[in-house]
Amino acid sequence: MMIHPVTPWTATVQSDIASSKPIFELMLHAYTLTLFNTGDSLWLVVSWPKGGRIAFRLAFGMNSDFEKITVSKAIDEVLVTAATRLGYYRIIISLPESEEAVFRYTTSFQGKFPLLIPFWPRDIVPLTENGRIENTAGTIHTHQVGARSGELYFSMTKPAVGSVYYFQNLTAMSPYCQATEVSLRETVGGSWPELGFQFPVNAEKPLPSETEYIISDAFVLLTQETPEKETEVATQYLSYLSTIYTLLPRPEPLTHDWIATSKRVLDDLYTNKGCWTQTNGVPYLNAYVGDYKTPSEIMVQLAVLLPLQEYLTWSGDTHPLLDDLECGLGVFYDDRIKSIVRWHPALEDDLDKSEEQKREMVMDSWYLHHPLLNLSRLALRGDNTAKRLFLDSVDYAIKVAKHFDYDWPVFYKMTTLEVLKAETAPGKGGEKDVPGSYAHIMLMAWKLTGEKRFIREAKKALESLDGLVFDIFYQANNTAFAAAALVEMYKETGEPKYLGLSYRCLAGVFKNCQIWDCDYGYGKSFPYFFAVFPLNDAPYTAAYEELEVFAALHHYLEASSRIEILPALRILIPEFIKYAIGRLACYFPPLLTVDMISEKVKTGEIQRDLWIPLEDIHDGWEKSGTVGQEVYGAGLAFALVPRQYFKIPELDAIVFVDYPITNFRRGKNSATFLLAGSEVLKAELRLLGLPGNRLPSIQIAQKVKSTYHPAKEKAPGQFELSGTGMVRITWK
Known part of the structure; x- marks a missing residue:
């Protein structure tokens, strides 16, 4: 009986390989790699040490057989050249230096004449010793969705073989996409047994x-x-991804002057009338530039207020924008239900019901917790208005959690708790990362009050995450903040399961990243590498969610600075931050080419000279900014500056570091900080604002084991550092 139906291109693979002679063999750790020519395909068959085989199609002849095959061997690399009636193929099989068993194959094709290619089979097929391919079995843990990383992680369970983590460097195919106007979305995946x-x-x-x-x-x-348990799936996935990441060709990160940009954003945000609506004499930010139809929302105000407060604390300045934002917060508290609400109460009649949530007293489950989280963050920074609003609302959040038994729907009525939409999609359940968001605000309530009941509530909610790995992820920023909160729960309780849950959250975040550069079409104008998508099925990356993931991952490393975490995270988190620093700037329209910005906008308008970010960046063949120019994303610069720039008043200088750091401390003639990454990769430090004649008197050194060594100076005032370790700046 056939368990898994297969196509003709897979049905004969086993017998084709069995009837072919091996061309060469290569040993990789305890694995044997054997090349076969089966006529229309070149296969590299991997044999596992304890039995079991999986075949990888290196090249496909497209209705033509391979001939004239030559093999040239070098140390850790094999070059295979082949030809068909249609064109020429060049395949490099290499064994990168790694503690894991990793091989790479890079295939190039040159046609003899212009070709239309209407079909191409997938490149991974599991094999058996004596049975049939269609009767093998396995588990696909994760695969590419949309334009995310071209990755596939699966285990072969019948016969019991082991697992494969597969990663396509999609950047390399950009010239082909440019030439043929095709996209690399949804190219890596498949269903058993046709994979890859x-x-x-x-x-x-x-x-x-x-x-x-x-x-x-x-x-x-x-x-x-x-892997059998949820945390094993997550930790192995993160470990394998980090291993491959260190081997990938990676673009040079962009540099950007965020201090100058923060001043432009502050000026444009404060003075541009398209950013504001006034109600009862009080100004409120619009969600999108020129969007006067949608009522004011509490999330929008807080999304700018919090990073603005962080920035003004860093700069030591004041600005009336801060007072404007804070003075209108109280109106969002509804005394009838004892909680903050989403929409400005005086404007509820303006809700046009065009979307499910644009109705009176309708709450999106995550949306209640997000403003509460930002209120609590402001409260911990000493904001009394925020503290009052948070503590006055937190019991309503507990009431909702208990009513839904910590399993939140998508939409509900705030007054009656009637479920208006139970699932994100049929059979998919509600918003599965909301228990993490709820636990986070419970933890913040405990920090503000010391009441243990909040810790008990957090524990109850987190039980809802059992049985989930990648499915925890609903919204990127909420999932990333939940991961950081789980580390704090681990430190508070000493229970390892919370650390494991944080890994599951982060596995979902990194699974939703685009670790490749879409260098075709309009993509030539935007640095996509290591972008994160806001939702599981979102077709674009979004400015505000990227910013919040950036902030949440900073917080994760701060919270875990004194504990041992999965080494993979010391690679992936700092590298995400490094690339985000340059990428996030490109959401601002003045830095984009005019042709990549959409003429049609769903909400409001696009002002191309305005330093307010676009919401959405799409695949290279689609224009961006179709959703709108998001005012609530204007906090980008305000949040980034305090996390990457560090003042040294004694030098009248600023230190910029492109990696996350902790424990920045200044002395009379020195400053020190700890880099939170891995020794496998490099960070960069820049000294800003110093005249050239002062630079020779300043020394940058990094501790290796127990001794400080001078850092490598790449250019005047620019230094290369190991990704981890204590750094010391001294001056005379």
Whole structure:
């Protein structure tokens, strides 16, 4: 009986390989890699130490057989050249230096004449010794969705073999996409037993001849382990991703003057009338530039107020914008239900009911907790208005949690708690990361009051995350903040399960990243590398959610600074932050090419010279800014500056570091800080605002083991550092 139906391109693979002679063999740790030519395909068959095989299709002949195959061997690398009637192939099989069993195959193709390619099979097929491919079985833990990373993580369970983490370096295919106007979305995945990369076909625009294009650049990590528990899936996924990440070709991160940008944003935000609506004599920020139809929302006010307060504390300045934002917060508290509400009460009649949540007293489950979290963060910074609003509302949040038994729907009525929409999609359940968000605000309430009941509430909510790994993720920023809160729960309780839950949250965050550069179409104008998508199925990356993930991951490393966490996170989190520093600036329209910005906007208007970010960045063949120019994302610069720039008044200088740091301390003639990354990768430090003649008197050194060593100076005032370790700045 056939368990898994297969296509003709898979049905004969086992017998084709069995009837073919091996061309060469290569040993990788305890694995054997064997090359076969089966006519229309070149296969690299991996044999596991204890039995079991999986085949990787290195090249596909497209209705033509391979001939004239040559093999050239070097240390840790094999070059295979082959030809068909249609074109020429060049395949490099390499064994990157790694403690894990990793191999890479890069395949290039050059057509003999212009070609339309209407079909291409996937490149991974599990094999058996004597049975049939369609009767094998396995578990796909995760795969590419939309334009996210071209990754696939699966385990082969029948026969019991082990697991594979597969990563396509999609950046390498950008020239092909540019030439044929195709996209790399949804190219890595499949269903058992037909898995892997399905080369994006060009059925309409032919591939030019006489030009060589990379058509696959795959990194494959092999393991005999098969994860069984949720935390094992998460930790192994993060570990394997970090291993491959260190081997990837990576673009040079962009640099940006965020201090100058923060001043531009502050000026434009305060003076541009399209950012504001006035109600009863009080100014409120619009959600989008020129959006006067949608009533004012509490989330929008707080999304700018919190980072603005952080920035003004850093700069030592004052600004009337802070008072304008704070003076209108109290109106969002509804005394009837004893809680803050989403919409300005005086404007509820203006809700147009065009969306499910644009109705009176309708609450999106995550949306209640997000403003409460920002209120609590402000309260911990000494804001009494925020503290009052938070503590006056927190019991309503507890009432809602208990009513839904810590399993929140998507939409409910705030007055009656009637469920208006139970699931995100049929059979998918509600917003599954909300227990983490709720636990986070309970933890913040405990910090503000010392009342243990809040810790008990957090524990009850977190039980709802059992049985989930990647499905915890609903909204990127909430999931990332929940991860940081879970570390704090671990420190408070000493229970390892909370640390494991934090890994599950972060696995969901990194699974929703785009670790490749979309260097085709409009994508040539935006640095996509290591962007994060706001939702599981979102078709675009979004400015505000990226900012909040950036802030949450900073908080995660701060919260975990004195505990041992998964080493993979010391690689992935700092690298996300490094690339975010340059990427986030490109959400501002003045830094984008005019042609990539959409002429049609869903909400409000786009002012291309205004330093307010676009909400949405799409795939390279789609224009961006279709949702609108989001005022609530204007806190980008305000949040970034205090986390990456550090003042040294004694020098009248500023230190910029492109990695997350902790424990920045100043002395009379020195300053020290701790880099929170890994020694595997590098960070950069820049001294800003110093005249050139002062630079020779300043020394930058980093502690290696127990001794400080001078940092490598790449250019005047610019230094390369190891990703981890204590750094010392001294001056005379």
